[in-house]
Amino acid sequence: MAYLEPAPIKDKENPLESMMERFNIAAEKLGLSDEVYNVLKNPAKQVIVSLPITMDNGKIQVFEGIRVIHSNILGPAKGGIRFAPDVHLDEVRALAAWMTWKCAVVDIPYGGGKGGVRCNPREMSKGEIERLMRAYTMAMIDVFGPDKDIPAPDMGTGPREMAWLMDEYSKAHGMTVPAVVTGKPLVLGGSLGRTEATGRGVMVSALAAMQKLKINPFQATCAVQGFGNVGSWAARLLEERGLKVVAISDHTGAFYNEKGINIIEAIEYRDANNGVLEGYKGADKMENPGDLLTLEVDVLVPAAVEDVITIANADRIKAKLIVEGANGPTSAKADAILNEKGIMAVPDILANAGGVTVSYFEWVQNRLGYKWTADRVNRRSDRIMKDAFDHVYEASVKYNVPMRIAAYIVAIDKVAKTYTFRGGF
Numbered sequence: 001m002a003y004l005e006p007a008p009i010k011d012k013e014n015p016l017e018s019m020m021e022r023f024n025i026a027a028e029k030l031g032l033s034d035e036v037y038n039v040l041k042n043p044a045k046q047v048i049v050s051l052p053i054t055m056d057n058g059k060i061q062v063f064e065g066i067r068v069i070h071s072n073i074l075g076p077a078k079g080g081i082r083f084a085p086d087v088h089l090d091e092v093r094a095l096a097a098w099m100t101w102k103c104a105v106v107d108i109p110y111g112g113g114k115g116g117v118r119c120n121p122r123e124m125s126k127g128e129i130e131r132l133m134r135a136y137t138m139a140m141i142d143v144f145g146p147d148k149d150i151p152a153p154d155m156g157t158g159p160r161e162m163a164w165l166m167d168e169y170s171k172a173h174g175m176t177v178p179a180v181v182t183g184k185p186l187v188l189g190g191s192l193g194r195t196e197a198t199g200r201g202v203m204v205s206a207l208a209a210m211q212k213l214k215i216n217p218f219q220a221t222c223a224v225q226g227f228g229n230v231g232s233w234a235a236r237l238l239e240e241r242g243l244k245v246v247a248i249s250d251h252t253g254a255f256y257n258e259k260g261i262n263i264i265e266a267i268e269y270r271d272a273n274n275g276v277l278e279g280y281k282g283a284d285k286m287e288n289p290g291d292l293l294t295l296e297v298d299v300l301v302p303a304a305v306e307d308v309i310t311i312a313n314a315d316r317i318k319a320k321l322i323v324e325g326a327n328g329p330t331s332a333k334a335d336a337i338l339n340e341k342g343i344m345a346v347p348d349i350l351a352n353a354g355g356v357t358v359s360y361f362e363w364v365q366n367r368l369g370y371k372w373t374a375d376r377v378n379r380r381s382d383r384i385m386k387d388a389f390d391h392v393y394e395a396s397v398k399y400n401v402p403m404r405i406a407a408y409i410v411a412i413d414k415v416a417k418t419y420t421f422r423g424g425f
Helices: 015-030 034-041 089-105 126-139 159-173 197-213 229-240 263-272 289-294 332-340 354-368 374-399 403-422
Strands: 045-054 060-069 077-084 111-118 149-153 221-225 244-250 253-256 299-302 321-323 344-346
Touching (some): 015 403, 045 089, 060 089, 077 089, 077 126, 077 159, 077 354, 089 111, 089 354, 089 374, 089 403, 111 126, 111 149, 126 159, 149 354, 197 299, 197 344, 197 374, 221 229, 229 244, 229 263, 244 289, 344 403, 354 374
Parallel strands (some): 077 111, 077 149, 221 244, 221 299, 299 321, 321 344
Antiparallel strands (some): 045 060, 244 253
C-alpha cells in the first residue's frame, strides 16, 4: 500500500485559525518579540498557478495549483502535495506551518512547506493525473529543489506521482536529481522504512507517553480511528508491543471486538477488499462510527481526518491517552475540555513526525548516494522520536502546559532562536 502523509481535510473549523490559536498561546509563553512573532506567523512564499491540461476527451481543463513555503529558516522547505477537490489556500497555509513546527520538534534541518492541486483524482485517468503532475512540476520548477523545497506524497498522491515529479524536474535540469522529492519508489531512491514511518512514530510516542502515565502496555486497550497507512501500521505495531486493539475504523464503518482484533488479519482483509474494511467479520460493526472515539479504552489513536474530537464529543472521551496520527484531529476548542479531564494528548506535530523524519533520511541517502538498511532507518527514527517526546514532556513540566502547547513551545523556540542567530532578514 502506498505511503500517504496523514492529512486533514476541510471541515467546519478553519485549520489556519486552529493552528494560530495554539501558536499564539505558545508565543505568549515564550515572550516572542513582535518582529519574530510576525516573521513566524506569516508564510515566506505563496505561489498559485493555473494548469491547463488536455483531458482524455481532447478538451482543455484548467486546474489551480498551490505551493506555500511557510519557513526556510532551519533549512529547505519540506511538505507534501495533495490532489483533492477541496484544496484551498488557508488549509495549505496551515499544513505548511504545521510542517515547520513538526520538523523543528524532531530537530531536523527543514522548514515547512505544502502544496496541492484542486482536482478529483478518483475521476481522472492515469494519463490525466500524470499530465497534471508534470505540469504542476514545471510550474513550480523554480520553487522546488533539493536545497530549496522538497515535496512528498500527501492525500491523493503517492510514489507514482513522486516518480513523475522527479523525472520532470530532472529532465528540466539535464541530470537525475533524486533528492528533489521524497516518498519515491524504492528503485528510484526511496527509503526502506518509509511506508510504515508515520505509524511507527505514533507507536514510539504512545509507548513513551504510557511510560509517563504508568500504563502497562500488556494490560492496555486501544482504539484506532482510520485504517489507512498510518492507522493500520500504528495498530499493528502497538499490537506487537502488547496492546489489545479493540476497535478500528475507516470511512465505511467502525468495528469493535472486546477480546481484541487480529490486526494482521484485518489488514489482509482490507487489502483484498479494495482497500476498505466494509464487510469485515473479525469484529462487530458499530452502529455509530463516531462512538469509537468515546470507547472505554486506555489509548485512542485518531489517524483519519481533521477535527474529529470537538466540543461536541470531547467531554465524553474516556481514554487516558490520545496519540494523534492525523494532522489536526482535535479542534482548538476541544483542547480545554481534554485538559480539564486530565487526558494527555500527544499532539500531531510530535506523534506523526515519524513520516517526515524518514523523509529526511531518504533525502540524506539520496545526497550521499548510499542506501541504509531498514534496521538502521528504524533505529535512528525511533531514537529521534523518543528524544523529541522527552524534550516536549520536559517543556510541558517546565511551563506547566499541556503537551500540545509544549510541542509548539519547543518548535517555535528553536525556529525563533535560529532566526535570531541568523540576524533576521
